[in-house]
Amino acid sequence: MRVMFVGTSSSAGKTLISALFCRYLRSKMVMVTPFKALNLSSRSFVTDDGAEIGIGQALQAWASDLKPNGRMNPILIKPSGGKLRTIANGADGDKMDRKAKFAHALKVYDELCDKFDAVVVEGSGSPAEINLRENDIANINFAVARDIPMILIGDIEKGGVFAGIYGTWRLIGDEGRRLMKGFIINKYYGDKDILKSGIDRIESLTGMRCMGVLPHISVSLPEEDDSPCGIRHEHRDDKIGSYVEALDMMLEDIAEHIDMEGIIKLTE
């Protein structure tokens, strides 16, 4: 199976929810790997094979009982000395044009699909940046090129979540909309019943199904675009163990708030 988690904005919760979904599949003994075509991050994780990938993919790899490797994040864009540097599986990506990057990402993805039962893909930023549509590698263009069903995550904490979800759906074109199967409302504090009429309306307007309303989860995990957390050095195995344990606990905590089986069905 394949699924792509995309977000209405950055920090919507794509990384963590992708990791939890990897962990869920792993608990059902599915051979799963994470994948993010392109990552824009100041923090990278150096894998055993010497590649640099986003810290989020490393977490998702551990959740999948895998060692992080370069193929999980074929293209990494990293701020370096006031400039953006592109790393493509160890190669100097700065010399690659958009088309070459896209082809490279697709090739790596296809290889993963051959090897694994499931590939859990994370989008990058918002998929509805209509000013950058031509340049998109990691979101709608990628999903459409490989027919990957998508789940949209909206962060309710900053308000306007229904507008964010509806507006994103509106701006991704017919082909994107065909693949956008469901949505998740993330970081919710209050009484779920209060949201019901809004969720119903979005479902009937878009045909997407609401796959969950998640509470605000605060657990110390390595986060992208955050300060270094020291996982590169000694005690790494202990740290990894504690991250995976935290994910297992979260999975239990959120079991009633998210329909994991439903996501599997929707995307099959």
Add this chain to the structure above:
Amino acid sequence: MDCLKKVKEEIDRGWTGPNPECEYGPCHYAGQDCTYCFCPFHPCGDTELGEEITTSKGKYWSCLYCHLMHRTPVCRYIASRIEELRIEDPADSRLRGLLDEAKERFMVPGKAIMVVGATSDAGKSITAAAICRIISRKGFSVAPMKTQNMSLNSMITSDGSEVASIQIMQAKAARMRHPDHNINPILLKPMKGRNTQAIVNGKHFKDFDVNSYYEKFVPTAGTDAVRNAVRTQKMRYEYVVMEGAGSPAEINIYDKDIANMRAAEIADADCILVVNMQWGGGFAYALGTVELLSPEDRKRMKGIILNNMHGDPSSLNAGIRELESILGIPVLGVIPNIKMPMPKEDSMTMQNTAAPGVRIIVIKLPRMANFTDIDPLYHENVSVRYTADPNDLKDADIIIIPGTKDTMDALRWMRSCGMDKAITERKGTVPIVGLCGGYQLMCAALRDPDGIESDGVPEAEGLKLFDAVTEWKAGGGKRKKVKGALAANGGDIQGYELHAGTTVTHEEPLFILREGDVTVNEGSARIADKLFGTYVHGLFDEPAFRVHLLKMTGKFLPSKYSDVPYDRILDGTLDELADVFERSLNMKEFDRTLGVSK
């Protein structure tokens, strides 16, 4: 009578226009027309224009909120009619008839504009402030309004009303002289648990939970309060710039929401949508917000402002064109990320800065309140850090304990995390300042026998920094504006008090307040131990105490604002803000869209 003589002079002079050099200062709003400095109709007795008030000198006809007389078109009209009718004597009975003529002609409701946001923190407050200042600079009378604001940062207006601090800032942007409760008819202050205290028309009304608020209050008293405020302000001002709350497209509570499109409907406001571009997905949020509105409400949306853009605004062009063509609503401009210190709504006011200089640590208490008090310090050579971590106090140069909605609860929190010890350990080494709730915490004992502040804690030991006791009693506490001097050097201070609970102290006073002809000691100061406590909010607004405190650290390095009152600093900031908006927006489109022109 002198007034008549003055009016006679005015009549003889004819229309003279504004008088920016007036030694008495603008009376009703900055930029008014002063042809009739003394109103020829005073006391008109017209309750649509003024009201009879009782002062210490007896009854007086107050024109504080009359905005008919000092508009240029009105002054021109009356001057020309006086000439036509050859009125020379102020006692001429025909003069009074001109008031009715002018009312008939010019007393039309002002225009309402409403700024709504695609999310919270979209930048509504500063956009509304910028629009207020832009409209004021064009020579119109203008007032801000947020029908419903949820905030623990509130202030007291000169009529004794409690309103959200951010609306006071916007009133300054509008250059209003006398904002009252109408700038924020409903203020919601979250309390411990799930209840909220509702301040309606500036006074405490009732406490609600979410359901009773939306089911009982909003449809009745809430809607009435909004209607009254809108009607009043539209009659008084040429423009009312309203601000929504959160997103107007929360479709699950659409019909119950009195802060956004229902308020726009009541005010018949044209709306502008502000979108924060920082998080990504801005176009989706903009489109989704507009399209989820009801068809009638969608007609009110007249423009979109893309705010807080990091990087090159022209990179958005393709997206802007597509958004405009889908919605048929113009994007009025892209506002860059603004670097200057800017008062913002609650959470963002807690900005941590990392400049060199005096390190100010503000204790992040549970339900911290009125921390806009700290804002003037951002203009000094200091770094400000809000913290809940006791370890952060070790390298502080000044420790500030701010106000809180629940002092007893804050005390419990301090004890549980060791913040109490972290503070008392630094006694004598660095200045420690307690504001309102923070001052109460510094006392030796806190007594609440009737459970007014907190349930179930009749008495508690405070931080024992002052030989003083705070007690809560029914009818205790204060809410009023105050003026006076810093006891240590006589420097001016002014601000307001807003507290339940009263403190009896055996320390030297921090301030000497003037109440009419008498002086009253306020607060506690023990200079030797560098301890200060006060109920006066706004204590850093005037330079006197700000500089006094910073000097105590031995690290004081004056900034260009160190001798400037905060009001004036803010006024300059608001002008700069309006400049940024005028540069970034298509002002022709803005004027045309919103009908802002002479």
